[in-house]
Amino acid sequence: MFVMLAALDHVQLAAPAGSEDVLRSFYLAALQMTEIPKPAGLTRRGGCWFAAADGGRLEIHVGIEDGFRPPRKAHPAVRVTGLDALAARLEQHGAPVVWGVSLPTHRRFYTQDPVGNRLEFLEPLT
Secondary structure, three states, rough: OOOOOOOOOOOEEOOOOOOHHHHHHHHHHOOEEEEOOOOHHHHOOOEEEEEEEEOOEEEEEEEEOOOOOOOOOOOEEEEOOHHHHHHHOOOOOOOEOOEOOOOOOOEEEEEEOOOOOOOEEEEOOO
């Protein structure tokens, strides 16, 4: 049987217990995502799920992890349009914006969510 990997469905990040409200503030206001309901069997575990507000095919699930420590290097990379506007909006919400070395085909920066998860945003060069 032939198997083909088709698409990335979602990215799972971790967070400490009780951080859902601060995460909602960041993902809903700063990144302008929408919260999507978790399936009934998973709600008791805490955490929250988000999707691109524009109907894009991007989901970020944040789950609660005992002994959470944010990863120093691992991160999802999200391709965007309007990279400079996103950087400005993140800075307005108090999130750090650290520009990375441009790739041959993209400009990019890194930020952190309120619990320290590293996120990369990049935009193709025109």
